[in-house]
Amino acid sequence: MAEQGAADLGNNNNNKPEASEGTIIKVTVKTPKDKEEIAIAEDASVTQFKEEISKRFKAKQDQLVLIFAGKILKDGDSLSQHGIKDGLTVHLVIKTAHKAADGSSTSASSSTSTQAGNSSASSPAANPAPTTVPTGSGQAPTQTPNIMSGFGDLASLAGLGMGSANFMELQQQMQRQLMSNPEMLSQIMENPLVQNMMSNPDLMRQMIMANPQMQQLMERNPEISHMLNNPELMRQTMELARNPAMMQEMMRNQDRALSNLESIPGGYNALRRMYTDIQEPMFSAAREQVSFGSNPFSALGGNSDSGAQPSRTENREPLPNPWGPPNSSNPSESGGGTTGSTSTSGTTNPSVSNPLGVNPASLGNGMFNSPGMQSLLQQISENPQLMQNMLSAPYMRSMMQSLAQNPELASQVMMNNPLFSGNPQLQEQFRSQLPIFLQQMQNPEALSVMTNPRAMQALMQIQQGLQTLQTEAPGLMPSLMTGGIPGVPTGGAVPAENPASSPSSAATNPAQQQLMQQMLQMFAGGGGSGGGNGTSQTPEVRFQTQLDQLNAMGFINREANLQALIATGGDINAAIERLLGSQPS
Amino acid sequence: MAAAAGSGVVVPRSFRLLEELEEGQKGGGDGTVSWGLADDDDMMLTHWNGMIIGPAKTVYEGRIYSLKIDCGHRYPEYPPMVRFVNKINLTGVNSSTGVVDLKSVSALSRWKNSYNIKMVLQELRQHMMMKENSRLSQPPEGQVYSN
Numbered sequence: 115m116a117e118q119g120a121a122d123l124g125n126n127n128n129n130k131p132e133a134s135e136g137t138i139i140k141v142t143v144k145t146p147k148d149k150e151e152i153a154i155a156e157d158a159s160v161t162q163f164k165e166e167i168s169k170r171f172k173a174k175q176d177q178l179v180l181i182f183a184g185k186i187l188k189d190g191d192s193l194s195q196h197g198i199k200d201g202l203t204v205h206l207v208i209k210t211a212h213k214a215a216d217g218s219s220t221s222a223s224s225s226t227s228t229q230a231g232n233s234s235a236s237s238p239a240a241n242p243a244p245t246t247v248p249t250g251s252g253q254a255p256t257q258t259p260n261i262m263s264g265f266g267d268l269a270s271l272a273g274l275g276m277g278s279a280n281f282m283e284l285q286q287q288m289q290r291q292l293m294s295n296p297e298m299l300s301q302i303m304e305n306p307l308v309q310n311m312m313s314n315p316d317l318m319r320q321m322i323m324a325n326p327q328m329q330q331l332m333e334r335n336p337e338i339s340h341m342l343n344n345p346e347l348m349r350q351t352m353e354l355a356r357n358p359a360m361m362q363e364m365m366r367n368q369d370r371a372l373s374n375l376e377s378i379p380g381g382y383n384a385l386r387r388m389y390t391d392i393q394e395p396m397f398s399a400a401r402e403q404v405s406f407g408s409n410p411f412s413a414l415g416g417n418s419d420s421g422a423q424p425s426r427t428e429n430r431e432p433l434p435n436p437w438g439p440p441n442s443s444n445p446s447e448s449g450g451g452t453t454g455s456t457s458t459s460g461t462t463n464p465s466v467s468n469p470l471g472v473n474p475a476s477l478g479n480g481m482f483n484s485p486g487m488q489s490l491l492q493q494i495s496e497n498p499q500l501m502q503n504m505l506s507a508p509y510m511r512s513m514m515q516s517l518a519q520n521p522e523l524a525s526q527v528m529m530n531n532p533l534f535s536g537n538p539q540l541q542e543q544f545r546s547q548l549p550i551f552l553q554q555m556q557n558p559e560a561l562s563v564m565t566n567p568r569a570m571q572a573l574m575q576i577q578q579g580l581q582t583l584q585t586e587a588p589g590l591m592p593s594l595m596t597g598g599i600p601g602v603p604t605g606g607a608v609p610a611e612n613p614a615s616s617p618s619s620a621a622t623n624p625a626q627q628q629l630m631q632q633m634l635q636m637f638a639g640g641g642g643s644g645g646g647n648g649t650s651q652t653p654e655v656r657f658q659t660q661l662d663q664l665n666a667m668g669f670i671n672r673e674a675n676l677q678a679l680i681a682t683g684g685d686i687n688a689a690i691e692r693l694l695g696s697q698p699s
Numbered sequence: 700m701a702a703a704a705g706s707g708v709v710v711p712r713s714f715r716l717l718e719e720l721e722e723g724q725k726g727g728g729d730g731t732v733s734w735g736l737a738d739d740d741d742m743m744l745t746h747w748n749g750m751i752i753g754p755a756k757t758v759y760e761g762r763i764y765s766l767k768i769d770c771g772h773r774y775p776e777y778p779p780m781v782r783f784v785n786k787i788n789l790t791g792v793n794s795s796t797g798v799v800d801l802k803s804v805s806a807l808s809r810w811k812n813s814y815n816i817k818m819v820l821q822e823l824r825q826h827m828m829m830k831e832n833s834r835l836s837q838p839p840e841g842q843v844y845s846n
Contacts, residue, residue, distance in 0.1 A: 146730040179763060183723050183735015184748030186763065197739055203726025205733045207752055207763060 139200035160187045173208045181205040653680050660686050716744035732820035749820050757833035778810040786842040788835045797844035
């Protein structure tokens with residue numbers, strides 16, 4: 115690089131070094147304020163070099179500290195020892211006795227220090243809501259664990275450094291309590307001590323950083339650390355956390371904005387990406403703290419690949435009708451194809467709005483039977499608050515409202531929903547059922563049922579019963595699904611009145627009624643196949659007339675007749691066609 | 700150097716380190732930091748010396764901090780190992796070994812392959828000027844970490 119320079123020094127320089135044997139090199143000596151070029155012999159010692167420097171810089175030799183390539187040049191060394199060659203630069207520090215230094219070289223950087231100070235003024239908040247703000251629709255239950263992480267640390271601070279094991283438990287307990295009792299949260303927030311803490315940004319930041327989950331989170335997702343370091347955002351968040359009303363308002367605004375965003379083509383995908391990027395780590399971090407509450411849906415069976423995604427995003431699917439299998443809404447036509455449709459419609463992913471992943475068409479179908487579902491149902495019945503929290507989260511309401519008002523938007527959302535993108539059949543079914551879904555969602559009774567733990571338990575029982583049925587009488591199920599005679603009296607003689615059914619039978623839409631009838635029939639049929647339960651009408655009884663007619667016509671196979679009649683709902687002609695169609699000749 | 704990163708070309712480690720070596724020898728930076736190869740025979744360009752001059756108006760003023768920087772074989776994709784030689788009381792620096800935890804320095808917590816030794820030193824210096832650090836009481840000058 116600079117080695118040639120040594121040879122051709124036309125040296126007019128009068129600063130003659132002592133060792134004239136060596137060639138003279140020009141070395142730049144740099145202080146933050148100053149820069150000088152000093153010529154010196156290549157093989158000079160550091161001492162000699164310093165002599166030159168002290169002359170030039172008007173400083174005492176022992177005040178000089180020379181640095182080259184990260185090393186301090188000691189007096190005893192030689193320049194060549196350090197590889198100092200022509201054209202290279204050596205740093206100089208002039209030490210002074212006083213701290214209010216001059217050449218102590220750092221005054222130049224004071225201007226940069228103010229900038230650094232501003233950018234790093236970090237006022238964190240206990241609630242990492244800002245990252246979830248774009249992901250909005252803050253799952254209200256999951257925000258609390260995040261707050262709790264702050265409070266957990268608060269507790270540890272207050273506890274004067276007690277053993278962490280204790281406080282983990284305390285923290286978790288507090289979290290659980292908070293989740294189930296929003297008032298407690300506001301109480302805590304109002305506590306002046308807490309407010310004091312929250313207004314001290316440095317402290318908050320430290321608290322957050324000290325939490326190992328946060329640290330993990332920050333490692334995984336550095337945006338969060340940037341967020342923590344952004345003072346504006348922090349202050350805003352702290353305000354929000356202090357003022358629950360303000361927070362709700364903010365969340366509502368976010369929801370509105372988000373639902374608008376949905377309607378932009380491609381907007382959904384962007385949002386989804388945003389959620390996965392930001393929300394996922396938050397969620398998993400939060401989940402680690404809370405036992406199961408926040409995200410029980412992620413591991414549900416059936417669709418493990420996309421199962422995680424819907425539970426983390428704002429609820430995009432309309433609440434399906436839990437009691438109506440609108441997918442098989444035309445029982446007469448679906449006929450044999452029902453099994454096909456039930457299996458495809460069995461792929462409704464569990465989502466936040468649809469915590470059971472209740473697939474209307476798959477009563478007793480495979481997904482319900484998955485172990486994950488079972489445990490989820492158990493958990494739900496154990497913790498009714500969970501459902502309540504989920505459903506009462508403001509984002510749900512606003513989303514449902516907006517969807518109901520704008521069926522087009524809803525259908526667009528549905529279409530864009532990647533869950534359904536690979537399944538056109540499902541799309542069709544949902545599309546046709548959209549208006550019904552929307553009505554359903556609006557039906558507060560439906561909501562109340564979902565929040566009603568006993569109702570959920572009843573549903574569980576139904577499902578279990580259906581499971582049993584399936585194993586006991588496998589032949590019965592498909593035919594039952596295709597049943598649904600409008601003529602069958604709803605009230606009927608069917609005993610199995612379950613609380614879940616009553617609200618929906620109050621609803622006026624025909625699909626629901628049909629399903630209701632189906633269900634009743636099933637119970638009736640189940641009763642019949644179970645050994646002739648006297649109080650229920652079996653299909654045999656109902657179709658007695660038709661059966662006789664078929665017999666008279668020559669269709670001897672009673673079983674087949676019965677099946678055909680059930681399938682066609684008592685329509686003799688259709689039953690005959692069925693029977694003929696199934697016969698080889 | 701910056702051009703390489705901008706064009707999207709991944710500069711091999713040795714080229715990067717040679718560039719940094721050259722810049723260190725020419726006195727890159729504003730005179731408040733210095734860096735260079737620790738051992739001229741180090742063919743792998745792994746072991747580096749660094750020097751930070753304590754910033755004014757802080758408790759580090761007037762002091763010169765020596766550092767050891769090790770650029771592993773995955774540098775610059777992976778950050779180097781940095782540790783102070785002179786004893787210092789600074790957040791992110793292990794008080795018994797002098798090892799610097801880069802993650803505690805906000806500008807370095809997310810390492811990019813465009814970062815270099817100069818930046819590490821300069822950011823550490825900025826880190827010293829932060830409110831939380833600029834007034835920490837320091838051990839007497841001249842002490843070094845034992846390992």
